[in-house]
Amino acid sequence: MIAMLQDLMSQDGSSEALLETQSQLRWLDAPAAWVLGLLLIPALLLLIWWSYRGERMLSRRQRITLTSLRILALLLVLVASFRPALETTRNLRLCSEIHFLIDDSASMARKEAYSQERGEALLAALGDQAPSSSSELSRSEYVQRFFGGGGEDMAKRAAPPARQLIEGLAEDFDLRFFRFSDNSTPLVDLSELQAAAPFTRIGDSLDIHLGSFGKQGGQLEAMILISDGRNNEGLSPSAAAKRLKAAEIPLHCIGVGDPSEEHNLTLSGPNGPEQVLRGEEAVFELDVRATGLDARSAELILEAVRRDDQNPAESGDAAVLQTTRFPMPAKGQSRRVTLRHVFEEAGDYLLSFKVPPLPGETNPQDNITRRYLRVDSDKxxxxxxxxxxxxxxxxxxxxxxxxxxxxxxxxxxxxxxxxxxxxxxxxxxxxxxxxxxxxxxxxxxxxxxxxxxxxxxxxxxxxxxxxxxxxxxxxxxxxxxxxxxxxxxxxxxxxxxxxxxxxxxxxxxxxxxxxxxxxxxxxxxxxxxxxxxxxxxxxxxxxxxxxxxxxxxxxxxxxxxxxxxxxxxxxxxxxxxxxxxxxxxxxxxxxxxxxxxxxxxxxxxxxxxxxxxxxxxxxxxxxxxxxxxxxxxxxxRLDDRVLLTVDEKQIEIGGRVRVHVQLLDEDYNPVLEEKTTIHLRSPGGELLPIELPRLLGQPGEFEALVPFEEDGVYSILVYESAQPGGRPLAREDVVVEIPDKELAFASMNEKGLQELAQQGGGRYAPLHRVNELLAAFDGRGAGLKVLDRKTREIWDQAWTLLLVLLLLSLEWILRKKWRLV
The missing domain is CATH 3.40.50.880 (Class I glutamine amidotransferase (GATase) domain)
Incomplete structure (x- = not known):
């Protein structure tokens, strides 16, 4: 380990600033202080006094001179017996680390109507970077904007409270950022945050992070959790916080979001057909759940945009097809609302079912749900x-x-x-x-x-x-x-x-x-x-x-x-x-x-x-x-020779769908190609080519797992000649949703975060007052790591013996001169 550090210093131009040398005198065989003070020194003085007590011929000056010489000689022998040594220590100054763990679950993508006090505080803290309204940014976007997007020079771009925290900590600590949902992943910069994970496992993430970084020679100084505090799976955050405190690694918490009581309506579904015939009535059933709203009824609107599989980027204007008013469900319950419509024109439609924002609603974002519908002109x-x-x-x-x-x-x-x-x-x-x-x-x-x-x-x-x-x-x-x-x-x-x-x-x-x-x-x-x-x-x-x-x-x-x-x-x-x-x-x-x-x-x-x-x-x-x-x-099926199937048509964010394609040639025999290309149409209309390899030993059959990281309605398309401009031969739609567990109880759990910080031996601060955490790091900072230590014994030298002989010889000469010998 020392050799590695030495190599690192030799390659680093800042080695002089990192290396410190300290020297100190040590007594390798010195007795206890009480032995020295109560026994040895009095005995030494008594011996000298006894040696010159009968010398009456000496003057006072002569007696003092001889006594001093003998004291010095005996003291030198005594000191040498204590084995004095010079210890030289080379230390490497190390900055301990502070880890920021940022919640990357789907609830962090929520945009909400903040209370007046909290909203004004957020906008004031952001200063020039503030949006026109507090509800414009999601929780994850607020974190990115407050911390300047992460990466190099983040402090220069950060909002004033976060800049004060970053600059204050960076003087004595190395700052590292991670994202988490069930475990932590390092971040190069905060643009990597996706706010899409289908669950939040705060306890698991803290516990796994402690296991990964908590035993690196005391290098981890503290952890700072940035979250809305809504844990919905896994280990209890309280248990993980107590483990951190026991390991002497404080846990500080930063709350993101509005802690006010939730006032929200959630629309989910709809159940209904994926395909209807022209002139056929389509029936859609949606579930409505409301919490804390005063409205007695609301309006459900069905809008449709006609899409073109051959030109995915082109689409018509949204048209309102149907509206219906329904009574609000009781608190904690849901109500099923039915919409019916007859489509008179064939084509592919992107349907939007939405409820306009209600007075006092904190999160209108989940008032809308979408799905595709194919209207065929066939009989x-x-x-x-x-x-x-x-x-x-x-x-x-x-x-x-x-x-x-x-x-x-x-x-x-x-x-x-x-x-x-x-x-x-x-x-x-x-x-x-x-x-x-x-x-x-x-x-x-x-x-x-x-x-x-x-x-x-x-x-x-x-x-x-x-x-x-x-x-x-x-x-x-x-x-x-x-x-x-x-x-x-x-x-x-x-x-x-x-x-x-x-x-x-x-x-x-x-x-x-x-x-x-x-x-x-x-x-x-x-x-x-x-x-x-x-x-x-x-x-x-x-x-x-x-x-x-x-x-x-x-x-x-x-x-x-x-x-x-x-x-x-x-x-x-x-x-x-x-x-x-x-x-x-x-x-x-x-x-x-x-x-x-x-x-x-x-x-x-x-x-x-x-x-x-x-x-x-x-x-x-x-x-x-x-x-x-x-x-x-x-x-x-648009073509008898093409069969496209998916194992799931409705999944949660982060899920994967198994896509299977069977291709036959003009004679209805399996094609012999080793791979085929299909296309994934995103909710925004972009087309992404996906390559499917042939299944081993199964000619004409191709399969792959396709991940979905964002919510919305996707279409999987097989085109003639595998080109988007060709005729679509098969299509399947996949609805990707934010999990219910991430939508339920979505207000920020400020009380839970405060308790978590207390259990972890740290402090809590809301996002707009993150600088308050700086006081928790007073007196903590960079530490020293011993690189090597050398001990050189001072007494074990020729001059020690010569000096003793010199003193004794000088005493003997003086005694002879003064006729004592």
Whole structure:
């Protein structure tokens, strides 16, 4: 270590200022002071007195001279026996360090309406650097402005209170800056602060920092925490502060933000579709939470900006689409607000849901939330296949005809006569035969198959197998399939077939003793989750009314096909109220993925009975939701040869999304490239290219993890030829949010910071009075580190003996001269 310091000094031109030399006299074998004063010196004087007590012939002057010579000689011998030594020490002057730990969590990005007193104090402390209003800067921006942005010459740029602190500390200490959320990271300058971490772990950060720097030979003098004081995870800050105090490293705290009681409204969500059709009603649900506000109601505004995927930087003007007034929720509670709108023009829209700032609100920043919506001009194309015009068929095809003009359907009844014109939407030609080629089948978004025997799908086994393989391929590429059970053939006649493989349920063994006998009374299906029902089952927006409808309102059914259980990954929608087996109540309806499309299965065939007492009020919307759900994946895909998926569509700041792309060539074979390029569109419209490597051993499949460090709505785009100017082939949107834990209780915890400083043996000061911390460092400063120490014994020299001999010889000569010898 010493050699390293010496090398450092030899390379540093300031070594003379750093090196100090000190010398001091030491007695290596000196007795205790009381021994010297009470025993040795009196004994020495007594001995000399005894030696000359009988010399009567000497004059007073002669006696004093001889006595002095003997005293000096004996004292010299005595001193030499104490081993006097000269100790020379070379010291290296070291400046101990003060570490500033700056909170870099998302709550530090908050802009707030300060109380008048606190706001005026902040602006006055900033002086010429003050904004026009205290609410213009975020907490993190205030820290950067007060401390001059960090880096070299930060004191010159700092606000007066911070400049006084920095200059005062820099005289005796080295100042180092760190940012933290769960642990500390060194900062070159304060522009590296992001204020985006999804949590604040003050205790963990202090504890880890102490473990990393607290044992470096006493080099860490103190720690200064700059934070809003809102700890929401990890070790208790109090425990970490006590550890610092025990290590004799004081913890000082600087509070950032307004400590006043929070008066705020928070808007989150919305739940709603990512894609709708032109002319289709989009329904959005938002959650509103309010604290400390006097307003009894507020207005929710929906604005939209039309975006262009081919020219991301270009966009239209924001237009107000919808407004609604809602009553404020009670303190500590939330209220769900619903907005509805019909989009008449196709395109990509950036939707903004916002509540104008309310009187006395401290943080209007979280009054807005955004998301993307794609409005397609496509029509949902549905193929409905049945054997006979059973009751379910008759009412289902009429529901498709009238429920939504964006839905176009074609029916095919196998049992119809040759001169029968197959049912279809207006403007479409009737089907003359069952679609049997890839081109014919892939023009649809969803296919519904009713109670049809397998023999109807081909004259030979080979033809039937070919058609069902084509159906399987259709579902694998994002198509939707609905299987509607019936007493004639569906699904019992499809055991050990491709269709059974597609089902989201497992068929029961025909010999199963648990199979029920024919039903003798009507039953009403039970929702799997009555309190949070699947969107398909929400016949009323009022959840209580919806539960009442399913429990008592809708007419019961008489027949169902008993299945064994749902397959893994499938969502159970409805169950039988009484019939059950070892897997629970039997499944009556389920929805499952396969793997890129969706398959809906209904074990009942009497939804048409819901008309009794209600007409088409609930029947038509139910079938519309089924069709839209099944067609959703295929509508979202802009090109059948490109599949873009993400594992998360809504994440918190700092999270990562796994992006997977599957690419096929013109012949629907996997491409052979080793990598592909996609683009990430930021909330501001900038495009960032991202390279995805090919998965090992999987041609045509590419994957990567994409991090998101800022909140907002992002789009992941796959362009033709991987160029932004090309046609977009696929798109997925990702919403990045500030975590709820960083938004809740967002006012500055001044009391907590004061207690933390007290527990850490330090002081607290608000940001605008940081100079008050300087008094805590009086009497503390640079220290010395011993570089080397050398000891040279003075008595162990020839002159010591010569001097003793000289004194004794001189005494003998004088004694002889004065005739004493």
């Amino acid at each position: 949902v194309r549905v193929l409905y296949i049945e054997e006979q015009p059973r009751w379910e068929y008759r009412y289902l095809k009429e529901a498709l005809r009238r429920v939504d003009e964006s839905i176009q359907f074609q029916c095919f009844l196998f049992d119809a006569s040759h001169n029968f014109s197959q049912e279809r939407s207006e403007g479409l030609a009737p089907l003359l035969r069952l679609p049997a080629t890839r081109e014919e089948l892939f023009q649809y978004h969803a296919i519904l198959i009713g109670d049809v025997p397998p023999s109807r799908f081909g004259a030979t086994e080979e033809e039937r197998a070919r058609w069902f393989e084509l159906l399987k391929d259709f579902v694998e590429h994002g198509g939707g399939l609905g299987i509607l059970s019936g007493e004639l053939a569906m699904p019992d006649s499809y055991r050990e077939s491709v269709l059974e493989e597609l089902l989201p349920v497992v068929l029961a063994n025909p010999g199963d003793e648990e199979l029920p006998s024919a039903s003798t009374q009507a039953f009403r299906p039970l929702m799997e989750n009555p309190h949070e029902p699947h969107p398909l089952l929400r016949l009323s927006e009022n959840l209580e009314q919806n539960r009442l409808l399913w429990r008592e309102g809708l007419m019961g059914m008489w027949w169902y096909y008993p299945v064994l259980r749902a397959k893994a990954g499938a969502q159970v929608l409805l169950r039988h109220p009484e019939d059950q087996n070892q897997y629970g109540r039997r499944v009556l309806a389920a929805l499952g993925p396969y793997p890129k499309g969706k398959v809906f299965f209904a074990a009942v065939d009497e939804f048409w009975r819901w008309r009794k007492g209600y007409g088409e009020k609930y029947l038509d919307p139910f079938w519309r939701k089924v069709v839209r759900t099944l067609s959703e994946n295929r509508l979202r």
